[in-house]
Amino acid sequence: MHAAHRLEFVMTARKIAQPFPIVTPESDAMKATQTLAAQRLPGLIVCGEDGRPYTILPGSQVLRFLIPSYVQDDPALARALDEDASDELCRKLVHSTVRDLLPKPQDLDDLPVVDADATGLEVAAVMARMHSPLVAVVDERDGNRVIGAITVSHLLDYLLPAQQATQA
Amino acid sequence: MHAAHRLEFVMTARKIAQPFPIVTPESDAMKATQTLAAQRLPGLIVCGEDGRPYTILPGSQVLRFLIPSYVQDDPALARALDEDASDELCRKLVHSTVRDLLPKPQDLDDLPVVDADATGLEVAAVMARMHSPLVAVVDERDGNRVIGAITVSHLLDYLLPAQQATQA
Numbered sequence: 001m002h003a004a005h006r007l008e009f010v011m012t013a014r015k016i017a018q019p020f021p022i023v024t025p026e027s028d029a030m031k032a033t034q035t036l037a038a039q040r041l042p043g044l045i046v047c048g049e050d051g052r053p054y055t056i057l058p059g060s061q062v063l064r065f066l067i068p069s070y071v072q073d074d075p076a077l078a079r080a081l082d083e084d085a086s087d088e089l090c091r092k093l094v095h096s097t098v099r100d101l102l103p104k105p106q107d108l109d110d111l112p113v114v115d116a117d118a119t120g121l122e123v124a125a126v127m128a129r130m131h132s133p134l135v136a137v138v139d140e141r142d143g144n145r146v147i148g149a150i151t152v153s154h155l156l157d158y159l160l161p162a163q164q165a166t167q168a
Numbered sequence: 169m170h171a172a173h174r175l176e177f178v179m180t181a182r183k184i185a186q187p188f189p190i191v192t193p194e195s196d197a198m199k200a201t202q203t204l205a206a207q208r209l210p211g212l213i214v215c216g217e218d219g220r221p222y223t224i225l226p227g228s229q230v231l232r233f234l235i236p237s238y239v240q241d242d243p244a245l246a247r248a249l250d251e252d253a254s255d256e257l258c259r260k261l262v263h264s265t266v267r268d269l270l271p272k273p274q275d276l277d278d279l280p281v282v283d284a285d286a287t288g289l290e291v292a293a294v295m296a297r298m299h300s301p302l303v304a305v306v307d308e309r310d311g312n313r314v315i316g317a318i319t320v321s322h323l324l325d326y327l328l329p330a331q332q333a334t335q336a
Contacts, residue, residue, distance in 0.1 A: 030328075033324055033328065034324075034328055036321055036324060037321050037322075037324035037325035037327075037328055038325060039321075040319070040321040040322065040325075041321055042210055042301055042320070042321070058299070058301070058320075059301060059319075059320030059321055059324065060295050060296060060298075060299045060300060060301060060320055061299075062320075062324065063292045063293075063295050063296035063320065063323075063324075064296040064299075066292065066296075067289070067292050067293045067296045071289070071293045072293050072296045072297040073297065075282075075286075075290045075293035075294050075297065076290070077293075078286075078287055078289035078290035078292075078293050079287055079289075079290060081289060086289065089289075114243075118243075118246075119246055119247055121235070121239070121246035121249060121254065121257075122243045122244070122246035122247060124231045124234065124235050124246075125231075125235045125239045125240050125243035125245075125246050126243050127228050127231050128228060128231035128232040128234075128235045128240045129240040129241070129243065130228075131226070131228045131229075131232075132228060133210055133226070133227060133228060133301055151208070151227075152204075152210070152226075152227030152228055152230075152231065153204055153205050153207075153208040153209055153210070153227055154205075154208065155231075156201055156202075156204060156205035156227065156230065156231075157205035157206060157208075159205075160198075160201065160202055160205055
């Protein structure tokens, strides 16, 4: 096998992690959604005031909050909604916090979170098991504070060095 | 409510859709994964030879294919794998096609696919219902060929014009 096709699984999460916007449950829902949209993020990391990860808010969850359940059940009904109805949906976002967007609270154990010293393979295993497009990276030696995040595509870009060489 | 906070739900999927790389079940798995990684995509659209969507391949599914299930069940085991084991995982990708990466076949009805004439709200409803970070946009007037795709963050960027103004 060609060396360029070796997966870089020994890289640690600390090296792969990228800075990532962090919101709290009390953050303004509209501002948080705008951040997600403007930076083309697959989701947001929600931390408590102590900087520890509280949960991950995937982009599709924002849509689940915005779109009435009867429209989710039958998307064709969306065509029947007029501009007033659209305003009404938006008003929900303006007057809400991130806490309102979240699904029911989860245990930390159920979150896609890895320690900074986890290897790339470990990160991949967590994402695979949880079907998650995003993991938060925390530093266990610093009270589990979030130091960044890793998306599936970013991880794969690290794991596949041959492709990086092509890009350079 | 301020006009800038009105959601642009009447925009059609045709206008929002972006060009998106398309692979077929016979595509090389390594090349497909490299495309997903290099372009930072949340997934890939898999089409048949006729250009119709066959399924969506989320990035986390590639990891599910790569990572042995016993490591997915206990990510800490990843630290015990050596470089030879890592090579072995990569070899799976080199000698596979996209078909090998896919979960069991799905019906088109169960796929996150919208017609080009769907409104933004309809697109949002489909993503919300299916928890999908990505929808394929097809043109029903052209044999359901895929004309592009919409990610959650891209859709939200369209739906929130105030944020677009801030960016400009």
